[in-house]
Amino acid sequence: MVDAMSTIDAKTPLPTAPGLWTRAFAGLYDPVLWMSERVGMRARRQELLRYARGRTVELGSGTGLNLPHYPDDLGELILTEPESAMTAHLERKLRRSGRSARVLNAPAERLPLDDGSVDTVISTLVLCTVDSPDLALREIARVLRPGGQLLFIEHVRSESPRLAAWQDRLAGPWQRFAEGCRCNRATVELIEAGELEIEELREASWRGMPGIVKPLVAGRARRSSPTRLSCTQVS
Numbered sequence: 001m002v003d004a005m006s007t008i009d010a011k012t013p014l015p016t017a018p019g020l021w022t023r024a025f026a027g028l029y030d031p032v033l034w035m036s037e038r039v040g041m042r043a044r045r046q047e048l049l050r051y052a053r054g055r056t057v058e059l060g061s062g063t064g065l066n067l068p069h070y071p072d073d074l075g076e077l078i079l080t081e082p083e084s085a086m087t088a089h090l091e092r093k094l095r096r097s098g099r100s101a102r103v104l105n106a107p108a109e110r111l112p113l114d115d116g117s118v119d120t121v122i123s124t125l126v127l128c129t130v131d132s133p134d135l136a137l138r139e140i141a142r143v144l145r146p147g148g149q150l151l152f153i154e155h156v157r158s159e160s161p162r163l164a165a166w167q168d169r170l171a172g173p174w175q176r177f178a179e180g181c182r183c184n185r186a187t188v189e190l191i192e193a194g195e196l197e198i199e200e201l202r203e204a205s206w207r208g209m210p211g212i213v214k215p216l217v218a219g220r221a222r223r224s225s226p227t228r229l230s231c232t233q234v235s
């Protein structure tokens, strides 16, 4: 089941053309990130994505900055992205890469994929932007096979009270500037509260970017395998 986005019923809002800032943001995304990619982010993506295995679904793929870093022997790659202005850049980069992948127009909160059908989900700088992270995390757990993994790099709310206060103060303007990004979201806590178990978590700094989108965390969370229930016989 992968083409659910093509079914439109009375409740499905009709797609609207992206606004001027949305198109500008998509066009400026790579140039704005260029320095931060050079001074560390590209290496971080590479380090994370070498753990991708089997059927892999990337959330909010944006302009496709992860594309060069996927292992060659990946089972299947599905790139999801709900914003058509971003998808235009993504499809161009995908064509140039020579890699085979499917692009799906879908939000992380509503993935048109079957339950337990995915080995790896990738989220880089996406859980800060989705409207409903709880729903997105439930969707991730739903599509992952038992034992499947979420690989993530996200900027998160700072533990420094001073920086967190600035993140709260600037959250509104930043959200408008960065197309929905919440600089004060406590994403690690949200992952921990859901159905995935964090197995590895490393903190870093997103060099080349403003202080309000620091710190950065990179890690892996797993959907636990169903627990075997032991039966006690009562005579």
Ligand SMILES: C[S@@+](CC[C@H](N)C(=O)[O-])C[C@H]1O[C@@H](n2cnc3c(N)ncnc32)[C@H](O)[C@@H]1O
Pocket (backbone or CB within 6 Å): 059, 060, 061, 062, 063, 064, 065, 066, 081, 082, 083, 086, 106, 107, 108, 109, 123, 124, 125, 126, 129, 130, 131, 132, 180, 181
């Ligand atoms: C900061 S960009 C990150 C792009 C890319 N993942 C990267 O690492 O460069 C956030 C992306 O999430 C997408 N996005 C926004 N809302 C989303 C949602 N509900 N589900 C999935 N992606 C979403 C945006 O369109 C954008 O492409």
